[in-house]
Amino acid sequence: MAGISGSGQKELLEAIAGLQPVEKGTVTYIEDSGETDELIGKDPLEIAKLGVALSFVPEDRLGMGLVGNMDLTDNMMLRSFREGNSVFTDRSAPHDLAGRVVNELEVNTPGLSTPVRRLSGGNVQKVLVGREISSAPTxxxxxxxxxxxxxxxxxxxYDLINQQKKNGVAVVYVGEDLDVLLELCDRILVLCGGRVSGIVDGRKITKNEVGMMMTKLGGKQDA
Amino acid sequence: MHNKTPLIRLSKRKALPTSKAWGIRLLAILLSLVFCAVLTMLVTDLNPVKVFATMFQGAFGTVRKTWTTGQEIAMLLLVSVALAPAFMMHFWNLGGEGQILIGGLATAACMILLGGKIPNGILILVMTVSAMAAGAIWAFIPAFFKAKWNTNETLFTLMMNYVATQLVAYYVIIWEVPKGSGKIGIINQSTEAGWLPQIGSYKYLLNILIALAVTVLMFIYMRYSKHGYELTVVGESERTARYVGIKVEKVIVRTLILSGAVCGLTGLLLVGSTNHTITTTIADNRGFTAVMVAWLAKFNPISMILSSALLIFLKRGASEISTMYHLNQSFGDILTGIILFFIIGSEFFIQYQIHFRKKGQ
Structure with a gap:
């Protein structure tokens, strides 16, 4: 998904994940078996249960998806803490997961009980993306x-996202770097001023064309 | 000349080991005692060591005083523990005062209206349930408005205090004994109906045990339960909470019902166990003192045992000083203020490190 920052990318993703009220339109989730589900009207929890994972990295990085003052283990738990019938939380599985994410993504942290706020921006993002991927989303x-x-x-x-793609996960990737988008994407949806400017084939289109679509609906030049 | 590093600069510390943090706190308390001693000598010509000894005498001088101190600590602790989950959720419940009062009022109502009419065991059960329910309702109202329309909880809970005070004042007149005295007096003095049982010969032991038990339970609830995890997330970041599917409104209401119920329980103990009567001042500002206790303990119920003990010790010590030495009531408060100032100030030095300019920089 391409577009100048603030053209509605965030809102679109939040609408799919059930965090934004939707005025009109539909979001349809098609299962492998061909069954369809309407996502609009469902709350975020139900949508997440279908396997839709949203990993949104906001400008302040911590505002959504992570809790700055909690440590790595507790942040891993955000998605999974409801599991099981016990009244109490189970910290051993999230602790292992935190360890795995730290190892595999080479997160630079003094320990698993370090508050996420103390990590550098890059490491925070690795934790966030690592957790979302670990929940095996569809x-x-x-x-x-x-x-x-x-x-x-x-x-x-990028490697992680590509791997997910290979595993059959449908990835919606909002990016700023057009070169990267052209490399990664099968199809590119271009937004301009909150509207869909066009959906194009990522393997055939050129950077210039996408750029034009970003600045003008449809991307056609005036005479 | 102008390129020098500043003479003093601050930097945020990395995590400090617990032992070092406590070292700083201890040092702060020692410094505050030295400061108080110097001030006492300068202003009153009294021997500061004697003054400190008097403070200690005031709190623990006799067996009776020690029990009273224990009871005071227990009541303050219970209110602080009640506020803890709400504060952890960044819901500033300043309505402890009103929630205690209304719990106490419910207790008194049961004792007056039902005393002698139903067996004592059942009466106490009814008292407990109604006191906790009353406190819970008093906290539920602002929580509901906060959850639904995002009203300001600080103002709302404060206002609820005044409503509770006036309600109590109203019923005190209705139930006053003897008529025209403006006081209820000891309720059921002859029958002792609805008086909470005394453990052995220790009048306050029951209160202290209940307060400690609730503290431990609350600690477990906040640290290890799913509810506790949810309310922590809501407190840290409401957006994150929504994003992972936590129903923020539900958590706010649920947590405040718990908070109010424990305040109501405090009211039950104050009326049913300690005083056997109700006045508009029975909460004795505990709802507000507890705010400081909770902050000093960083919302950790177990640490609140320490911080409430400290505040009660200072309060009782200070009043002893003023009566013993015929000093102005305020002198004890000044000493208390200095000690608290040092303790709260020490948190700054735990968070930050001070660097002085080295030669040649």
């Missing part, structure tokens, strides 16, 4: 996953 919504990351971490996240 649809992965991710926005600005590499915002503010160094080149090495960025490529690590």
């Amino acid at each position: 649809v992965l919504l991710t926005a600005y996953a590499v915002r503010g990351l160094d080149i090495n971490s960025s490529y690590m996240i």
